Amino acid sequence: MRQLPKQLQGLRIPVVASPLFIISNPDLVIAQCKAGIVGSFPALNAREAAGEPIMLEAWLKRITEELDRHNQSNPDFPAAPFAVNQIVHRSNARLERDIEICHKWKVPIWITSLGARVEVNEAAHDCGGISLHDIINNRFARKAIEKGADGLIAVAAGAGGHAGAQSPLALISEIREWFNGPVLLSGAISTGRSILAAQAMGADLAYIGSPFIATEEANADQAYKQMIVESGAEDIVYSSLFTGVHGNYLKPSIIRAGMDPDNLETADASSMNFGEGRSKPKSWKEIWGAGQGIGAVKDVVPARALVDRLAQEYDAAKAEMREIVNG
Numbered sequence: 072m073r074q075l076p077k078q079l080q081g082l083r084i085p086v087v088a089s090p091l092f093i094i095s096n097p098d099l100v101i102a103q104c105k106a107g108i109v110g111s112f113p114a115l116n117a118r119e120a121a122g123e124p125i126m127l128e129a130w131l132k133r134i135t136e137e138l139d140r141h142n143q144s145n146p147d148f149p150a151a152p153f154a155v156n157q158i159v160h161r162s163n164a165r166l167e168r169d170i171e172i173c174h175k176w177k178v179p180i181w182i183t184s185l186g187a188r189v190e191v192n193e194a195a196h197d198c199g200g201i202s203l204h205d206i207i208n209n210r211f212a213r214k215a216i217e218k219g220a221d222g223l224i225a226v227a228a229g230a231g232g233h234a235g236a237q238s239p240l241a242l243i244s245e246i247r248e249w250f251n252g253p254v255l256l257s258g259a260i261s262t263g264r265s266i267l268a269a270q271a272m273g274a275d276l277a278y279i280g281s282p283f284i285a286t287e288e289a290n291a292d293q294a295y296k297q298m299i300v301e302s303g304a305e306d307i308v309y310s311s312l313f314t315g316v317h318g319n320y321l322k323p324s325i326i327r328a329g330m331d332p333d334n335l336e337t338a339d340a341s342s343m344n345f346g347e348g349r350s351k352p353k354s355w356k357e358i359w360g361a362g363q364g365i366g367a368v369k370d371v372v373p374a375r376a377l378v379d380r381l382a383q384e385y386d387a388a389k390a391e392m393r394e395i396v397n398g
């Protein structure tokens with residue numbers, strides 16, 4: 072067995088809840104961590120109006136203190152650590168400030184997307200944390216490790232948000248030819264059986280996003296949550312139009328916005344903008360992102376109940392697999 076960094080050990084199930092733009096908030100992160108999996112949020116979700124106290128500080132204070140309190144009263148079932156996602160893209164004008172704040176609060180797990188940078192990894196290490204970088208192919212995976220990331224998040228085909236196009240089987244196999252460190256697999260994982268499948272493929276943990284949109288704590292429109300419940304893999308469209316990078320979206324939300332999901336234009340990466348004055352502010356608000364795994368989501372539930380379901384299914388899948396392995 073590979074030895075994982077201490078931040079990824081001792082989880083109830085081998086799962087990191089992925090950061091979701093707009094949707095992940097302290098309520099969701101705290102519920103995920105208390106349920107025994109790593110919870111996360113994008114730093115950019117914590118926003119304040121000009122002149123107001125820095126929201127990221129307030130979020131980190133609340134999450135840290137609430138999890139500490141929980142751990143003191145539940146020493147036998149402590150909460151899992153949390154992660155903060157940094158969008159490492161030139162249009163993210165807050166990056167330097169957010170790195171400083173995360174360093175000050177000793178964020179235990181740093182997730183970086185859209186760019187691998189040595190100084191972000193150094194900041195994570197300097198405060199005792201680890202960094203995981205998300206990638207969609209083997210070339211980016213090598214670059215991320217060269218720049219000092221501790222682990223990789225392989226974003227395969229079918230993932231919600233900015234997804235890759237490669238089969239998880241191919242992506243993980245290529246990475247495991249040269250990398251023995253922590254690998255998380257992302258893309259349409261929404262059952263306990265799929266978590267075990269990710270491990271069988273060679274990943275250490277599953278990285279799960281879309282199912283958490285349909286939770287009570289998630290900061291998402293009720294109609295969005297309901298659309299996740301009612302949709303399946305065939306309702307997902309892969310398009311670059313909305314952000315300039317290919318991602319997966321709910322077809323009914325595209326139709327509702329007056330577009331033809333079967334005839335979407337393409338956009339190029341130069342249109343990506345994570346700054347304050349986004350050129351397409353509607354893109355993530357009205358066109359709703361989701362991965363292909365949402366067929367397994369049958370109800371809007373508290374995050375705890377979702378983790379309980381995954382844990383029960385994971386245990387059942389392990390028992391089933393033991394029978395197969397033992398003949």
Ligand SMILES: Cc1cc2nc3c(=O)[nH]c(=O)nc-3n(C[C@H](O)[C@H](O)[C@H](O)COP(=O)(O)O)c2cc1C
Pocket residue numbers: 089090091092093094113156183184205226229230231232233257258259260278279280281282359360361362363364
């Ligand atoms: C609505 C939505 C928003 C997302 N926002 C972010 C983000 O801000 N940062 C990031 O690194 N990944 C983001 N992702 C990608 C997820 O972190 C993760 O890779 C993906 O959800 C995993 O696939 P799954 O949704 O099929 O579980 C987002 C995904 C969705 C569906």
